[in-house]
Amino acid sequence: xxxxxxxxxxGSGLGAALVRKFSNEGCRxxxxxxxxKYVSQLTREIRSKNGQVIGLPVDLTSPNQVARAFNKIxxxxxxxxxxxxxxxxxxxxxLQKINPQEFEHAWRVCVxxxxxxSREAAQDMILRRSGTxxxxxxxxxxxxxxGAVDFSSAKFGLRGLAESLARELWPNGIHVAHVVxxxxxxxxxxxxxxxxxxxxxxxxxxxxxxxFWSLVLQKSGAWSAEVDLRPFNxxxxx
Numbered sequence: 699x700x701x702x703x704x705x706x707x708x709g710s711g712l713g714a715a716l717v718r719k720f721s722n723e724g725c726r727x728x729x730x731x732x733x734x735k736y737v738s739q740l741t742r743e744i745r746s747k748n749g750q751v752i753g754l755p756v757d758l759t760s761p762n763q764v765a766r767a768f769n770k771i772x773x774x775x776x777x778x779x780x781x782x783x784x785x786x787x788x789x790x791x792x793l794q795k796i797n798p799q800e801f802e803h804a805w806r807v808c809v810x811x812x813x814x815x816s817r818e819a820a821q822d823m824i825l826r827r828s829g830t831x832x833x834x835x836x837x838x839x840x841x842x843x844x845g846a847v848d849f850s851s852a853k854f855g856l857r858g859l860a861e862s863l864a865r866e867l868w869p870n871g872i873h874v875a876h877v878v879x880x881x882x883x884x885x886x887x888x889x890x891x892x893x894x895x896x897x898x899x900x901x902x903x904x905x906x907x908x909x910f911w912s913l914v915l916q917k918s919g920a921w922s923a924e925v926d927l928r929p930f931n932x933x934x935x936x
Contacts, residue, residue, distance in 0.1 A: 703781075706811070708730070713729075722749075754770065783833050786836075800848060880926055881929045899929030
């Protein structure tokens with residue numbers, strides 16, 4: 699399926715899995731990321747398989763940089779069909795330890811950046827009366843986490859933005875969905891940092907990407923506004 703897809707927030711975990719999945723489905727991918735090092739590596743990988751992809755270093759909290767990135771994408775490929783906002787930032791501190799700048803930065807990356815990208819994408823989608831916007835949520839989107847006032851409040855804010863846009867944009871044929879990732883994603887970095895038990899179920903990035911793709915394929919007669927994804931193994935519900 700030939701769609702123009704923008705993935706905002708691309709790293710070696712879920713972001714990379716989303717890029718690979720949508721490229722394998724025949725989409726053209728524009729990757730927006732804070733730094734270009736990993737994006738350049740992933741660009742070479744996708745192009746080696748004849749995929750169409752561009753990587754743009756963008757500060758997602760800057761209105762001017764976001765606008766320039768979207769204009770560049772439009773000039774190269776045309777209107778965006780799908781926006782996936784996968785960016786987040788947090789220092790994971792408690793109320794007394796976090797400083798105002800750290801708290802504000804988490805909100806800017808997670809919520810303000812999502813607003814900027816959604817506004818850019820929606821102006822094209824409204825004219826065409828079609829499009830999909832998907833936001834990556836977390837357990838903290840629905841349940842505040844102790845010692846993470848920045849991340850929890852930012853993810854709550856993102857969920858509120860998603861719910862508002864879903865109601866505002868659906869009359870224009872735009873599907874807005876929020877995906878709650880209720881668990882840790884299995885990556886080498888996560889295993890080094892958290893050392894999960896061998897029996898602990900972990901979310902698989904490739905399986906998450908499959909769900910994102912299924913949301914793009916949904917018919918308007920039964921759109922999902924929110925999807926909860928949880929890992930599962932044979933002991934999970936014992």
